[in-house]
Amino acid sequence: xxxxxxxxxxxxxxxxxxxxxxxxxxxxxxxxxxxxxxxxxxxxxxxxxxxxxxxxxxxxxxxxxxxxxxxxxxxxxxxxxxxxxxxxxxxxxxxxxxxxxxxxxxxxxxxxxxxxxxxxxxxxxxxxxxxxxxxxxxxxxxxxxxxxxxxxxxxxxxxxxxxxxxxxxxxxxxxxxxxxxxxxxxxxxxxxxxxxxxxxxxxxxxxxxxxxxxxxxxxxxxxxxxxxxxxxxxxxxxxxxxxxxxxxxxxxxxxxxxxxxxxxxxxxxxxxxxxxxxxxxxxxxxxxxxxxxxxxxxxxxxxxxxxxxxxxxxxxxxxxxxxxxxxxxxxxxxxxxxxxxxxxxxxxxxxxxxxxxxxxxxxxxxxxxxxxxxxxxxxxxxxxxxxxxxxxxxxxxxxxxxxxxxxxxxxxxxxxxxxxxxxxxxxxxxxxxxxxxxxxxxxxxxxxxxxxxxxxxxxxxxxxxxxxxxxxxxxxx
Amino acid sequence: xxxxxxxxxxxxxxxxxxxxxxxxxxxxxxxxxxxxxxxxxxxxxxxxxxxxxxxxxxxxxxxxxxxxxxxxxxxxxxxxxxxxxxxxxxxxxxxxxxxxxxxxxxxxxxxxxxxxxxxxxxxxxxxxxxxxxxxxxxxxxxxxxxxxxxxxxxxxxxxxxxxxxxxxxxxxxxxxxxxxxxxxxxxxxxxxxxxxxxxxxxxxxxxxxxxxxxxxxxxxxxxxxxxxxxxxxxxxxxxxxxxxxxxxxxxxxxxxxxxxxxxxxxxxxxxxxxxxxxxxxxxxxxxxxxxxxxxxxxxxxxxxxxxxxxx
Numbered sequence: 001x002x003x004x005x006x007x008x009x010x011x012x013x014x015x016x017x018x019x020x021x022x023x024x025x026x027x028x029x030x031x032x033x034x035x036x037x038x039x040x041x042x043x044x045x046x047x048x049x050x051x052x053x054x055x056x057x058x059x060x061x062x063x064x065x066x067x068x069x070x071x072x073x074x075x076x077x078x079x080x081x082x083x084x085x086x087x088x089x090x091x092x093x094x095x096x097x098x099x100x101x102x103x104x105x106x107x108x109x110x111x112x113x114x115x116x117x118x119x120x121x122x123x124x125x126x127x128x129x130x131x132x133x134x135x136x137x138x139x140x141x142x143x144x145x146x147x148x149x150x151x152x153x154x155x156x157x158x159x160x161x162x163x164x165x166x167x168x169x170x171x172x173x174x175x176x177x178x179x180x181x182x183x184x185x186x187x188x189x190x191x192x193x194x195x196x197x198x199x200x201x202x203x204x205x206x207x208x209x210x211x212x213x214x215x216x217x218x219x220x221x222x223x224x225x226x227x228x229x230x231x232x233x234x235x236x237x238x239x240x241x242x243x244x245x246x247x248x249x250x251x252x253x254x255x256x257x258x259x260x261x262x263x264x265x266x267x268x269x270x271x272x273x274x275x276x277x278x279x280x281x282x283x284x285x286x287x288x289x290x291x292x293x294x295x296x297x298x299x300x301x302x303x304x305x306x307x308x309x310x311x312x313x314x315x316x317x318x319x320x321x322x323x324x325x326x327x328x329x330x331x332x333x334x335x336x337x338x339x340x341x342x343x344x345x346x347x348x349x350x351x352x353x354x355x356x357x358x359x360x361x362x363x364x365x366x367x368x369x370x371x372x373x374x375x376x377x378x379x380x381x382x383x384x385x386x387x388x389x390x391x392x393x394x395x396x397x398x399x400x401x402x403x404x405x406x407x408x409x410x411x412x413x414x415x416x417x418x419x420x421x422x423x424x425x426x427x428x429x430x431x432x433x434x435x436x437x438x439x440x441x442x443x444x445x446x447x448x449x450x451x452x453x454x455x456x457x458x459x460x461x462x463x464x465x466x467x468x469x470x471x472x473x474x475x476x477x
Numbered sequence: 478x479x480x481x482x483x484x485x486x487x488x489x490x491x492x493x494x495x496x497x498x499x500x501x502x503x504x505x506x507x508x509x510x511x512x513x514x515x516x517x518x519x520x521x522x523x524x525x526x527x528x529x530x531x532x533x534x535x536x537x538x539x540x541x542x543x544x545x546x547x548x549x550x551x552x553x554x555x556x557x558x559x560x561x562x563x564x565x566x567x568x569x570x571x572x573x574x575x576x577x578x579x580x581x582x583x584x585x586x587x588x589x590x591x592x593x594x595x596x597x598x599x600x601x602x603x604x605x606x607x608x609x610x611x612x613x614x615x616x617x618x619x620x621x622x623x624x625x626x627x628x629x630x631x632x633x634x635x636x637x638x639x640x641x642x643x644x645x646x647x648x649x650x651x652x653x654x655x656x657x658x659x660x661x662x663x664x665x666x667x668x669x670x671x672x673x674x675x676x677x678x679x680x681x682x683x684x685x686x687x688x689x690x691x692x693x694x695x696x697x698x699x700x701x702x703x704x705x706x707x708x709x710x711x712x713x714x715x716x717x718x719x720x721x722x723x724x725x726x727x728x729x730x731x732x733x734x735x736x737x738x739x740x741x742x743x744x745x746x747x748x749x750x751x752x753x754x755x756x757x758x759x760x761x762x763x764x765x766x767x768x769x770x771x772x773x774x775x776x777x778x779x780x781x782x783x784x785x786x787x788x
Contacts, residue, residue, distance in 0.1 A: 006578045018566075285562035288621070290531045292550050292579035456531070 003293045007301025008308065015272055015309035024268060025316060048081060048111045051190060054132055054144035056119045059151050062201055067116045069197045074113040081111060112189060117141065121149075129181075136183060143182025143190055147198070151178065152205050250333055255419035256388050258338060261317060262415045263385065265346055269310040270353040273302065274370060277361030277455070286362075286455045295452030299358065303351055303444070310350045314343065338418045344433060349411035352440040353381065355447035359467070362454035369461045384412035395422035404432045407439025446471045480543070482507045482629050482660035483528055488537030490523055497523040499684040501537070505662065505677075510655055512675030513664035514764070516772075520684040521664055522559075525631055528662070529556055542628055552581045555627030559634045559664070561618045565607035569598070569617055572606060573624055580625030592620045596646055611638040619647060623654065630654060633664040648674070668764040680768060687771045692764075699762040699770070704733040704744065707756035715751045719743045730756065 015021060057063040119128070124146075132144045178198060180191050207214050229242035280286040289298055318339065325331050356377055364370045384391070384403060391400040395417045403409040404417065410432050417424055453470045454462065462470075483505040490498045498520040505511045515521040526532045527539050530550055541551055563572055570589060577585035593599055596616045606614060615638050623630060635651070636644050651674070655661055665671050671678060678695060680688035688695060707730050708714060714724060714731055720740025725732045735741065741759060748754050 002581070003579055006575070010575050014564075014566075279564075280562075283562055283565070284558055284560040285564060287531075287558045287560075288556060288562040288576065289579070290550070291529045291554065291556035291558075292552075292576065294530070294550055456526075 003297050004301040004304065007289075007293065007298060008304035011276070011302045011305025012308045013305075014276065015269075015306065016312055021272075025313065048077065048113060050113050050115055051142040052115045052117060052140070053190060054117045054119045054135075054141050055147065056121055056124050056128075056144065057147045058121045058124075058149035059147055060121070060149075061152065061205065062147050062198070063116070063118050065201050066197065069201070070114040070116050073193065073197075077111055077113055114190070114193070119144070133181065136181070143180060143184065143188075145194060146179040146181075148178065151198075151202055152209070251420070252389070252392055254333065254335075255392055255416050258335070258342070258419040259384065259388060259412050259416040261314075262342065262346060262349065262412055263382075265310050265313050265317070266349045266353050266381070266411065268313055269306050269350045270357040272309075273306055273354040274357040274361035274374075275367070276302070277358045277451070278364065278367060278370070281362055281455055282365060290455070295455065296448060299355070299444075299448045299451055302358065303354055306354045307347055307350050310346060311343070314346060318342075335419050335421055338415065341418055341429070342415055345411040345414055345436070348433075348436045348440050352407065352436075352443045353377070355440075355444045359447035359450035359454065362451045363457070363467060364461050365458070373461075373464075380408040381412075384409050384416060388416055391416050392420055395420040396424065401428065404428060405435055407436045407443075410436045410439075480507050481505060481540075482509075482542055483662070484538075484540040485524070485527070486538045486540075488524075488527065488534045488539060490520075490527060490532060490534050496684050498527070498534075498681075501681075501684075501686055503679060503686070503689065505660060507660050508655065508658055509677055510651075510661045510663055510675050512671040512678040513662055513681070514666075514668070514671055514678060514688075514768070515681040516666075519681045521681055522633075523684075524681065525556075525633065525662070525664065528629075528631065529554060552625060553628040555580075555622040555625065555630045557619055557622040557630075557632045557635055559637070561614055563606045563614060563618060563621070566605060568603050568605055569593070569609070570602040572617065573621055576621040577624040580627075582625040585624055588624055588626075589620070592624065595650065596620065597643075612640060612643050615639055616643065616647070619650070623659075627659065629660045629662070631662045631664070634666065635663070636665075636667075636670060668768070672764055678764065680771070682772050688767065695764075695767065696761045699767050700738040701759045701761055702735045702738055703760040703762070703766070704731075704735065704741065705756065705758040705760055706731045706733055706748070706754065708748075709753035709755060712752040715747060718747050732760075 055063050055066065057066075119132070132141070135141045136143060178194065180188075180194055182188060182190065184190060204214065207217065232240050232242050235241050277286075280289065286298075293301070322331070322334065325334050357374075360370050360373045360377070363373065387399060387403070390397070391403075391413065394400060400413065400417055403413045405428075406413075414424075414429070414432050418429075449471045450467050454467075481504045483503070485501050485503040488498060488501045488503075489496070501520075501524065503524075513521050513525070523532060527534055528541060530539075530541075538545065542553055544551070564575075567575070570586075573589045574585055577583075577588070582588070589602070590599075593601055596619070598613065598616055598620075601609070601613065601617070606617065609617065615635075619632075619635060622632070630651075632651070635647060639647060651661060651663075663671070663674055665674075672692060675692065677691050678688060679686065690698075706714065714733075718733070720736040720743065722734045722736055725734075733744070735744070738759075745754075745757060748757070
């Protein structure tokens with residue numbers, strides 16, 4: 001036992017007391033959060049551009065209001081840019097401002113200004129189209145718009161005569177095509193601005209023509225908003241209030257984040273095991289070690305050290321996350337009930353995957369040789385990551401339940417399901433743990449048989465069939 | 478009564494189709510320096526690994542210091558493998574502490590300091606292994622094999638990578654350990670080293686024992702049939718000496734190989750008739766020559782090559 005603890009202690013120190021570990025520990029969350037903040041940071045590098053757009057208005061009525069709308073848009077954009085530049089915290093009062101803030105955080109907001117140039121429709125023909133296209137190529141203008149003459153006309157559609165399953169929206173509404181020609185991509189800011197602004201202008205004109213008051217129409221069209229709340233519970237002061245319901249993004253991404261934490265911890269534990277065993281094999285340290293302790297003691301010692309290392313990682317990450325959540329007032333949306341299960345599944349997952357990685361590390365002589373052997377292990381392990389969204393939608397669905405009982409998927413799958421806050425039947429939790437314990441036992445036994453043969457095996461990388469035969473019959477014994 | 482430190486009785490070990498060691502009997506007496514000699518793949522390392530309890534024999538019995546083969550490694554055995562096995566990122570002290578603790582020596586710090594001092598490594602304690610030269614690392618590896626005060630020490634090519642000064646330092650340390658009662662198994666490819674270090678020699682070829690005994694007894698079994706001759710400057714050996722198979726010039730000396738030891742006198746008689754003899758010596762057969770006779774030239778060539786790995 002003392003030997004095992006000696007080995008475990010060295011393994012723990014080798015895992016935790018290294019620069020790589022500390023850097024990895026710091027980098028993992030940075031990389032994950034980086035994905036959320038990088039676009040926002042890149043946004044700072046975007047600059048506002050003045051875009052000149054030629055307008056051919058065959059209707060003859062829309063250029064003036066469109067120019068006025070562009071002027072308003074420019075003034076608002078400039079005001080927003082000034083506010084951001086001065087670092088003013090604005091109250092996200094209006095829906096528009098909220099929308100702008102959201103888009104800004106994703107780097108999708110439109111910060112360009114538009115200048116419109118009138119092109120007389122009388123002179124407009126294909127020659128003119130080519131000429132405008134050339135001006136776009138030269139960078140003189142950004143694009144040009146052709147507004148058709150009949151855009152303001154309402155075209156009643158005989159709804160009864162249409163096959164509603166086949167008809168497309170354009171045909172139904174009868175809107176003529178406005179043509180916008182530019183070198184922009186499909187998600188051009190000009191195109192979406194034109195779409196929105198022209199629709200509003202055309203709508204207002206049509207309403208005016210048909211004598212309908214716009215305010216009445218808006219009132220009639222008001223949507224029925226549905227708000228989700230949590231289950232009702234009695235507060236300390238006796239009032240019945242609904243539990244705080246996390247918003248949609250939180251309820252989808254928080255469970256995924258918790259599952260990713262499990263995945264990261266297992267990876268951060270299993271990968272160093274492979275490297276550690278490979279180092280011992282290639283530097284012939286294993287031969288010295290085997291002269292001091294048998295393969296079983298070595299393996300158990302290493303696994304214990306590894307599990308302790310992984311629990312340290314969990315402690316640091318979970319502690320950090322809880323501290324941040326508590327400081328930000330989000331502690332109540334963190335599913336604290338998951339923690340004990342997380343630890344159980346984590347310990348078993350680390351034991352299972354680390355022992356498999358050890359067996360692979362012992363079987364190869366170079367890290368790149370390990371890749372082909374690792375691929376199937378990766379595939380099995382990462383499967384829950386591919387289907388997580390389905391599991392979040394239906395935490396007690398067939399897919400989720402089935403994968404929970406497949407030991408290599410159990411840790412990620414059960415953590416994800418529990419983190420959604422859904423009520424998971426107790427028998428499923430118990431069964432998944434028992435099956436995982438059994439799977440881990442089988443995995444460690446097989447891995448230890450491969451390990452004790454492979455660790456002294458020099459030369460070519462063994463095939464799966466060789467490894468299988470070592471599991472069945474142990475030639476070192 | 479002398480007891481054997483290691484006893485192998487009728488030991489066979491196979492790996493799949495390959496017979497690594499076949500029906501091996503071996504007794505290593507306590508306090509001896511026992512040489513293990515054999516070419517690459519001869520079964521030497523397998524034998525060592527069976528003594529170390531890394532491998533279990535298929536048949537037969539391996540007894541180390543009175544106890545039978547068990548599952549656990551024996552803490553009374555120290556092992557210096559042919560290829561060095563030290564963690565490059567660890568410090569000298571932490572590696573030595575780790576190996577000592579694995580062998581049950583938990584109060585090892587005085588021993589570490591003492592041995593580093595004896596081998597000229599004072600002040601290395603906090604150096605990382607990767608910063609050491611080959612010779613320095615070799616000395617640390619040697620200390621790691623004896624840090625738990627083993628009763629049986631297995632040394633595989635302990636002198637490789639050492640300059641003459643350090644080689645002498647290590648040789649003295651090994652002889653001192655033997656004086657203190659440690660039994661030493663000394664595996665080497667260098668026959669000269671084996672002749673200088675070992676009391677008893679064991680040779681293995683293709684898994685079979687081909688030689689086993691004290692150097693004196695082995696050499697007495699093989700009659701001397703080589704002469705080392707030097708004649709006066711400017712003179713040549715006569716060309717038609719009786720019973721001579723070959724003459725090889727080595728510096729100022731001629732090594733004359735004879736058909737049999739009976740020809741010595743006749744050669745001497747003819748020599749004194751034809752030239753002035755300054756040196757005439759009947760050579761005892763060297764281990765190398767004995768091995769050549771037993772195994773043929775090919776195996777002898779293999780044995781003198783440095784071997785990197787053995788199955």
